[in-house]
Amino acid sequence: MLKKSVKIMNKLGLHARPSAMLVTVASRFKSEVFFTKADLRVNGKSIMGVMMLAAEKGSEITIEVDGADEVQAMEQIVQVVQSGFGEND
Amino acid sequence: MITKRKLVKGSAISGGIALGYARVMTRGVPDIVELVIPATRVRGEIKALEEAVEQTVDELGTLRDTAGKKMGLAVTKIFDAQLMIATDKEFLKHVKQEIAEQKRNARSVYHSLVQATTLPLLGSRDIYMRQMAKDIEAVSSRVLSHLSGYQKSDLRFPPNTILVGDYFSPGEILSYRQRKAVGLLVSEGGRNSHMALIARALMLPVVMVRGIWTSVPNHAKIIIDGTEGTAIIYPDEHDWSEHQKKKKRHGPALITRIKKLTQIPPVTKDGQSVQIAANLSLLGPANEILSAKKIPVGLYRTEYLYLAHDDFPDEDTQYRYYRRIAEQYVGTSVVIRTFDLGYDKLASRNFWPKEDNPALGWRGIRPMLELTQIFKTQIRAILRASTQRNLKIMLPMISETRELLRARKLISQVKFSLRKENIPFDADIETGIMVEVPSAALAADDLARKADFLSIGTNDLTQYTLAADRMNSKVAHIYNSFHPSVLRLIQQTVDAGHRFNKPVSICGEVAGDPLALPLFIGMGVDTLSINPNRIFDMCRLVGKIDSHLVRHLVGSVMSSSTAQEVTKKLEEYSRALGKRRTFTIRK
Structure with missing residues (x-):
């Protein structure tokens, strides 16, 4: 199992479009994906779950990935967060 | 009650x-009754849920397609997100588990689990988080309406x-x-x-x-x-x-009446044609009628694409919009105004800097000259769509010549790279500016030399000239586009444009005011770009005016000392024109 913390740095936070992107990426992998913010832990393959995090700009979330392709999964999820979900600034 | x-x-x-x-x-206050169900009903409830979700997905899909046809891609994105919410496998699995374990009816379980998701969002101070709750509710209310079996x-x-x-x-x-x-x-x-x-x-x-x-x-x-x-x-x-x-x-009936117009552009009594154009935001139902009648678009406000996407749309998305409007208006022209953001549009977005005085702040062309990537992306999309040769570019809120030159330079850079990539575009595309700031009207000579056309935005020009915000009830009585100082700036801009052979249009609200029409014709304004539902009346009115006679009116109006005096003179003139009805759309 891999675990890593990241900061949401895109301007609008995890609003509808970034949430959808995150779920789309997480769903590409066999591994289980979970996101945790404060003490709320949600399934990373569920858009309702990710939306429920209400992760505004600057909030920290912990990514947990567990499964055969966990390394690639973690890499791509972190990448999509750190790219600011492709938003311009 | x-x-x-x-x-x-x-x-x-x-x-x-x-x-x-x-x-x-x-x-929001639906009749959700929580019921305990017998174990034999569990499968039936789960099936009912699946069917309700399926129906919702069908509906959203149809809406997305209709919306796409009617209003373009911006709106389809909203439905894409809703479809993803409706089909969330993990969430639905959770609902089914609860139905089976708790032995409760699908309706109440679905409703309470949705609420568990939306409550933290509704409690957020961030408007985008609260907006997400609305998106979820839009989906769940559909599912619930099908789950109850009634209300088609x-x-x-x-x-x-x-x-x-x-x-x-x-x-x-x-x-x-x-x-x-x-x-x-x-x-x-x-x-x-x-x-x-x-x-x-x-x-x-x-x-x-x-x-x-x-x-x-x-x-x-x-x-x-x-x-x-x-x-x-x-x-x-x-x-x-x-x-x-x-x-x-x-009412919208006025839009359909446009079909009855025979002469476009309309012509004055003495045979001078006056261009009446439309102000547009999204591709709405008015478009078919306007484009069929070859009525030009004098102002296409692209910031609505931003608002509908919740973000700056990428180049291809923009290209598709612009190409569609260019194709629809073949045979006439479309003035595309580049993103006009800041101040009243988007001021609430949290990534925009907090400003003490946003009306005098980072708005119009100003942010675009800093966010050059966004500006160039938009210009590239417009240029790629310009092969019908009927598009024009308009820059909002130019306050000094340097801004125009800087924007022109960026446009040249985009043209240069398109040429290098062998992508076709209209090399002669015109670039005009909006005159909405007194400094631009005062420097209209210089700007007219360097721009291809001028368009006067009277709403901002009035507020900046008189330093009065019409949304502020304390000073709204000062705000009046008929104030002689505003009219002098308009006249000066029109004259400057004509000295350099550049057409001048007016696209603020007063452009659609029938009282102002004789005055603007007398001043020599080339185009009035107005709300589509004013077009019919204004075109009809043009025919009643003699462009020679109204020159006297201009002289008399320009020597007034108050907006009230101007209004009075224009009202007298309008009565003299033999109009029984007096239109009042201005306070």
């Missing part, structure tokens, strides 16, 4: 007038139904429009909400009055005036007939 005639004032969200009967939409959405409402509710999602508005609702009275949502955007594109009148929806009785007779931002519950006969008259003058 309101029981007798009551006039309420709120905000004008989407223009137009509707007279009819209230239908109160009680979403393709059913037409009774004639003249005005819907009353807390807030409606873009999807609901589209489907209510199809079901022939004539107006909306809501308790939430500003002029820049998705709801407002879609409603205006569909020309559906909307008024927002805080807290209203719980106090209007079902079936009550009501009138809403989306232009004034007022509603009358239980109106008397006088209210009814007055608003019916007003509706005839302002």
Whole structure:
């Protein structure tokens, strides 16, 4: 199992479009994906779950990935967060 | 509960007038009854849930396609997100588990799990988080309506139904429009909400009055005036007939009447043609009529693409919009104004800098000259779409020559790279500017030399010249586009344009004021770009005016010392023209 913390740095936070992107990426992998913010832990393959995090700009979330392709999964999820979900600034 | 005639004032969200009967939409407080079910019902409940989800998915898919056809890609994105919410496997698995374990009816389990998701969002201070809760609710209310088995959405409402509710999602508005609702009275949502955007594109009148929806009785007779931002519950006969008259003058019927126009552009009594063009935001129903009649678009406001996407759309998305509008308006022209953001548009977005004085701040062309990537992306999209050779570029709120030159330089850079990539575009595309700041009007000579056309935005020009915000009730009486100082700046700009052979248009609200028409013709304005529902009347009016005679009017008006004096002279002139009706769209 891999675990890593990241900061949401895109301007609008995890609003509808970034949430959808995150779920789309997480769903590409066999591994289980979970996101945790404060003490709320949600399934990373569920858009309702990710939306429920209400992760505004600057909030920290912990990514947990567990499964055969966990390394690639973690890499791509972190990448999509750190790219600011492709938003311009 | 309101029981007798009551006039309420709120905000004008989407223009137009509707007279009819209230239908109160009680979403949010649905009749969700929690029931314990026998173990043998579990499978049936799960199946009912699956069917309701399937129906919702079908509906959203259809709406997305209709919306795409009607208004383009911006709106389809909203439905894409809703489809993803509707089909969330993990969430539905959770609902089914709960149904089986708790032995509760699908309706109540689904509803309570949705609520568990939306509550933390609704409690957030961030408007985007709260907006997500609205998106989720838009989906869940559909699922619940199917899960209960009744209420089909393709059913037409009774004639003249005005819907009353807390807030409606873009999807609901589209489907209510199809079901022939004539107006909306809501308790939430500003002029820049998705709801407002879609409603205006569909020309559906909307008024927002805080807290209203719980106090209007079902079936009550009501009138809403989306232009004034007022509603009358239980109106008397006088209210009814007055608003019916007003509706005839302002309603969407005026758009269809454009079909009757025979001469476009309209011509004055003495044979001088005056261009009447349309101001557009999204591709709405007016487009077909306007483009069929070869009425040019004098102002296409692209910031609505931003608002509908919740973000700057990428190059290809923009390209598709611009190409579509270029193709639709073949044979005439479309002035595309580059993103005009800041101040009243987007000021609430949290990534925009907080400004003490946003009206004098980072708005119009200014942010675009810093966010050059965004600006160049937009220019590239416009240029790629320009092969019909009917597009023009307009830069908003130029306040000095340097801004125009800087923008021109960026445009040249984009052209250079397109050439290098062998991508075709209209090399002669015109680049004009908006004159909305006194400094630009005063320096119009220099700007006219360097721009291909000038367009006067009278709303901002008036507020900056008189230093009065018309939204501020303390000073709104000072704000008046007929003030001689504003008119002198307009005249100066028109003259400067003509000295350099550059056409000058007016695209502020006063451009659509019948009182002002003889004055602007007398001043030599080439184009008046106005709201589509003013076009019919204005074209008709042009024919009554003699362009030689109105020159005297200009002299007399220009020597006035107050806006009131100007108004009086224009009213006298308008009466002399033999018009029995006096139009008043200005205060």
